[in-house]
Amino acid sequence: MKLFDVYPLMNVTPVKAKDCILWDENGTEYLDLYGGHAVISIGHTHPHYVNRMEEQLKKLAFYSNSVQNPIQERLAEKLGQLSGYPDFSLFLCNSGAEANENALKLASFHTGKNHIIAFKGAFHGRTSGAVALTDNPKIVAPFNAGHSVSFVDYDLNQISEIIKSKEVAAIIYEPIQGVGGIILPTDEFVQGLRKICTENGVVLIADEIQSGYGRTGKFFAHQHSGIQADLITMAKGMGNGFPIGGVLISPEFKASHGLLGTTFGGNHLGCAAALAVLEVIEKKNLIQNADEVGFYISRTLNRLPKVKEIRGRGLMIGIELDFPIAGIKNNLLQKHRIFVGNAKTNIIRLLPPLTLHKGFADKFINALEEEILNKQEN
Structure with a gap:
C-alpha cells in the first residue's frame, strides 16, 4: 500500500x-x-512535557468521556487562569476542524439560526470550509452540515446588511489569518464587529487555532483588540504536537447532556500534554x-x-x-x-x-x- x-x-x-x-x-x-x-x-x-507524557502513559492513556477525568478539570482550571477566561467553560475535542464544527453547532443551537458570516481568505478547517476564494460577498457556499456561509470583506456595513437579510447564527473570524497570508483586521474593526454581534444577538467566534496560546504576545490574539469573544476555538499549539483541540464557551451558553460529543476528545494523554504546555508557558x-x-x-x-x-x-x-x-x-x-x-x-x-x-x-x-x-x- x-x-x-x-x-x-x-x-x-x-x-x-x-x-x-x-x-x-x-x-x-x-x-x-x-x-x-x-x-x-x-x-x-x-523535558517537563516528556515527563508528563511518560508518567501518564504508565497510568492510563485513554478512556472515554463516560467516566470522571480529574486531568480535564485541572486543565480547565489552569487554562481559565492563564487565558483570562476563568468564567468560561471548556469542551475538549481532537483538532481545530472539530473545534470549529462544535462552535458552529453551539451557535446554531443557541440562536436557532444557521447562517454563518466568514471572511475572504479565511481557513477554518478542511471540514468547515476551505479558504474563501470568492470576491462576491453575496455568494452563499456550503460550510458545514446545516450551515450556509457568506464570505465578506472587513466591512461592517456589508456585515450589517447580511444580518438584516439572513438568519445569522454566528460570525467566525481569525484575529490573524494564517493561511490567508498573516492578515490582521484592525482593532477598531474588531471592536465594531463585537458591537454588531451584541446588538443583533449574533454569536462571535474567534478562531484562535493558529494564533492562540501565547503566540502573539497575549494568550489569545483577539485580546489585543480589547474584546471578549463568545466562543473561542483552539488546537495546534495546545498539545505541542499531540492532537488536542477545544472550545472555550461563554456562560451565556447552557450545557445539557448529549448536546455535544467526541470519542477521543479530552483523553487522559491529551490532557496531560495540554497541561504540561500551560505549565511551561507560565513558568518560562x-x-x-x-x-x-x-x-x-x-x-x-x-x-x-x-x-x-x-x-x-x-x-x-x-x-x-x-x-x-x-x-x-x-x-x-x-x-x-x-x-x-x-x-x-x-x-x-x-x-x-x-x-x-x-x-x-x-x-x-x-x-x-x-x-x-x-x-x-x-
Whole structure:
C-alpha cells in the first residue's frame, strides 16, 4: 500500500528534535521556525512535557468521556487562569476542524439560526470550509452540515446588511489569518464587529487555532483588540504536537447532556500534554518572550531591501517580499538549514516555538538578508 499523495514533501527526514532544532537521519542540524503549522509551542521534546507524557502513559492513556477525568478539570482550571477566561467553560475535542464544527453547532443551537458570516481568505478547517476564494460577498457556499456561509470583506456595513437579510447564527473570524497570508483586521474593526454581534444577538467566534496560546504576545490574539469573544476555538499549539483541540464557551451558553460529543476528545494523554504546555508557558514566561522576540524580528526585518511589509504579532509573522519566494525558501532550507513556511507566492511565514531566542532569530535574519542581496545581484 502507498500513501495517498496529497502533501508536497521536502527532501528532509527529521529523526530527532530539541527546542528549536531538528536533526535528520544524517545528523544534519536544522533551525525550525515553522513548528509544523504553529504546533510546537514550548519547543520540541521539552523535558517537563516528556515527563508528563511518560508518567501518564504508565497510568492510563485513554478512556472515554463516560467516566470522571480529574486531568480535564485541572486543565480547565489552569487554562481559565492563564487565558483570562476563568468564567468560561471548556469542551475538549481532537483538532481545530472539530473545534470549529462544535462552535458552529453551539451557535446554531443557541440562536436557532444557521447562517454563518466568514471572511475572504479565511481557513477554518478542511471540514468547515476551505479558504474563501470568492470576491462576491453575496455568494452563499456550503460550510458545514446545516450551515450556509457568506464570505465578506472587513466591512461592517456589508456585515450589517447580511444580518438584516439572513438568519445569522454566528460570525467566525481569525484575529490573524494564517493561511490567508498573516492578515490582521484592525482593532477598531474588531471592536465594531463585537458591537454588531451584541446588538443583533449574533454569536462571535474567534478562531484562535493558529494564533492562540501565547503566540502573539497575549494568550489569545483577539485580546489585543480589547474584546471578549463568545466562543473561542483552539488546537495546534495546545498539545505541542499531540492532537488536542477545544472550545472555550461563554456562560451565556447552557450545557445539557448529549448536546455535544467526541470519542477521543479530552483523553487522559491529551490532557496531560495540554497541561504540561500551560505549565511551561507560565513558568518560562513564554508569552512575554514571544512578544519581545517577535518585536525584535519584525523591527530588524524592516531594514532589509525588497521587504514590502512585515505583518503579524509576536511570533506569528508574515514577511511579504516584492517577488516570488520559492527560490529563497528552498535556499533557506537547503543552504542555511532553516525551516520556514509560506503563504501565497510571496510571503514567508514564521511560526516558531515560543522558546525562540534572539540568537536563533539573528541566524534567520542574516540568512534572509544574504538571499535577498544575492537575488538583487543576479
